[in-house]
Amino acid sequence: MLHAPTHERVGIVCIGAFNPRIFQPAWFASQGLIAADEAVEVDVQMINNDVCVFSTDWFRLEVLDNRWSITSLSTPVFEILRDLALGTFSALHHTPIERVGLNSNAHFEMPNQHAYEQFGHELAPKETYWEPILSDPRTISLTVASERSDKHQGHVKIRVEPSAEITLGVHLEVNDEFHCPPGSSSSEWFVKLLTGDWDPHRTRVQQIQSNIIDKAWEL
Numbered sequence: 001m002l003h004a005p006t007h008e009r010v011g012i013v014c015i016g017a018f019n020p021r022i023f024q025p026a027w028f029a030s031q032g033l034i035a036a037d038e039a040v041e042v043d044v045q046m047i048n049n050d051v052c053v054f055s056t057d058w059f060r061l062e063v064l065d066n067r068w069s070i071t072s073l074s075t076p077v078f079e080i081l082r083d084l085a086l087g088t089f090s091a092l093h094h095t096p097i098e099r100v101g102l103n104s105n106a107h108f109e110m111p112n113q114h115a116y117e118q119f120g121h122e123l124a125p126k127e128t129y130w131e132p133i134l135s136d137p138r139t140i141s142l143t144v145a146s147e148r149s150d151k152h153q154g155h156v157k158i159r160v161e162p163s164a165e166i167t168l169g170v171h172l173e174v175n176d177e178f179h180c181p182p183g184s185s186s187s188e189w190f191v192k193l194l195t196g197d198w199d200p201h202r203t204r205v206q207q208i209q210s211n212i213i214d215k216a217w218e219l
Helices: 025-030 036-040 078-091 113-123 188-217
Strands: 007-016 043-047 052-055 059-063 067-072 097-109 142-147 154-162 169-179
Touching (some): 025 036, 078 188, 113 188, 169 188
Antiparallel strands (some): 007 067, 059 067, 142 154
16 A cells, blocks of 8 residues: 655756756747746746746746756646656757656655654664664665666666655655667657656656555554
8 A cells, every 4th residue: 555645746857968048938838838828927036048947836947058857846747747848858859868867756744753763763773883883873864776677777766864844754755767878869768768658657656655655654
């Protein structure tokens, strides 16, 4: 049984070569990727030749010359966010993209104080290494990385730490990273990735969440 997160945000990060000035709200509206009235109502932090940062009521976009990032601000808009990224680089199909991260940041509330504390001890046992040298040692953050088990190059990283947003909460971050296949230099591989691998990615995230959080609830 998967205990649903209190809230979850997803993000898509691309590493490559970008022209930040292109990605202003008017461009997205001209491509039919966001509504014209939405483009007018965005909160623009900065747009120039070096950086583009703006937010709508449901996503935040940050673009540098080597990094393109979009993050959901409300749920559930995961597939809509995927479609926006898909439409963006279908239009800009010559854009070089070297690496892609499909990310999830979810916050789960533990059933009680005991389960919350015991979960930290289970993740990082204290008796052998920490109790002899520290007073009341506690788990602050744990990151575990894995090679990919599918056809893609890259890795999966999982970070677990106390939630800064909910009481007795656990923050579970999944970074599902993909590397550009040999011989590919444009964003076409990224478009194919979002088309064919988004659902397996979301399934993988849910399996990771279930395996970790469900066991925590049993403590």
